[in-house]
Amino acid sequence: MGLRFFNTLSRSVQEFVQLDPAGKEVGMYCCGPTVYDFAHIGNWRTFVFADLVRRYLELKGYQVRHVMNITDVEDKIIRRVRETNSTLAEFTGQYEAAFLEDLKTLNCLEPHHKPRATEHIGEIISLIEKLLARGIAYKAADGSVYFSIEKYRGCGCTYGQLLKLNFEEMRPGERVKSDEYAKESVADFALWKARVPEDGDVFWSSPWGEGRPGWHIECSAMSMKILGESFDLHLGGEDLIFPHHEDEIAQSEGATGQPFVKYWLHGAFLLVEGRKMSKSLGNYFTLRDLLAKGFTGREIRYLLLTAHYRETFNFTMDGLQGARTALARIDECLGKLRELAAGRPEAAADEAILQVFTTALDDDLNIAAAWGGLFDWVRELNRRLAGNALPAATAAAALAAWERIDSVLGIGTVAEAKAPAELQALLEARQAARQAKDFKRADAIRDELKAKGWIIEDTPKGPKLKKA
């Protein structure tokens, strides 16, 4: 069986069959950040999830074209620009830079395309014109342009592909107020928002007057520009299912008459310490907050990757602590394998563990099961290592397999820190003292090294220094 994903469109797990029957290329669009603040750990779960999808597709031999938009114009941004007395580019630039830096810290592969909404106003306007020409959109008295769900449905299109909609039973949210303008129907949504005084300098001219794009239209315009009218995968957080993604489908299919996206994948939210993240609860963390607590991007990435992407995940500080220990377990094992395999030429990867790994991930990215298999593998290797029963060739094969596995996990390996020469000398002095049975002195040196941040590891092959 091949790769299967849970597709929100069908609400079921489906075999992944790329649109392009000939080529290996897969188009993948992931809703990126709105750059008005630092991204928080919940946002990062989604981006790490998208990174996992991409890396796994690449392991499977697909050539992925990965697009992630940068939303750099939107209500909140405009408000903050006004409040901070900065320009739009200045304001969004700093958060975009921070975002890309954080993405690296988490060892996410950089998307091939990172289109900004403000740089695609032309494409957005053309798309809106297409919808107007088809009679699916209308211009309101205030100069805004709206998408008409009724007209769209009248064309035989389906609104509500990603979820069951029941407009009669819907409770209008509070946010409707701020977005009312002059719509024909409450369900309609803005494609183009007419300029209002609060927008300040943030506006573009259009055939309908000055204004700015609505929220959903940028994703339709940019994804179709780069990936074509129909593409394979579209990812995002589960909260985007409605209205964002539903509206993207409507705009895109309304304009092209073609199916927009074949597979929609949505990542679940996370809780922090068992509760929904909120600033008032004190459990709201940006990546930077966690780094400041002494955790590494690697540990955070690992923890975010321990649970299945469609399950709510409880992110905890205990979990982060545990991530550190779990990673050390893998590192130790790999370190021993490297020692054993040192100098051996490239080996063929151990197929058995690769099989375990891909069988788990093929099943809608069941990464928890994949980790289970990996830790079983580590234990078995440790057993054999401890019994001196592991041939060097087997160690080399295991390492070759790990290299491929880690091309997906992105956990990497921490190079063993080399102690400076003077500490190495201290270690030797201690060893001499031990041999002379001067344990007092030996222990004093041990304490000294510990104070300097190095732990002595007395192995059967002699003492080693390890960074605390």
Place this chain on the structure above:
RNA sequence: GGCGGGGUAGCCAAGUGGUAAGGCAGGGCUCUGCAAAAGCCUCAUUCGUCGGUUCGAUUCCGACCUCCGCCUCCA
């Protein structure tokens, strides 16, 4: 109120109509001058509660309790 997803050990988390992966923490052991580090072993007669179907249910069905998400610019 409508729609959707959950509740599995102290914590995190897979999974299955046939008797519960894995990680962390805990306990034991090996190694050691003692430690530490590391490794190995161990750790749920039970899967929110109550009923039902079944030879058999944690898994299917129903009710209830409870948590989370969406219901118009929130990953």
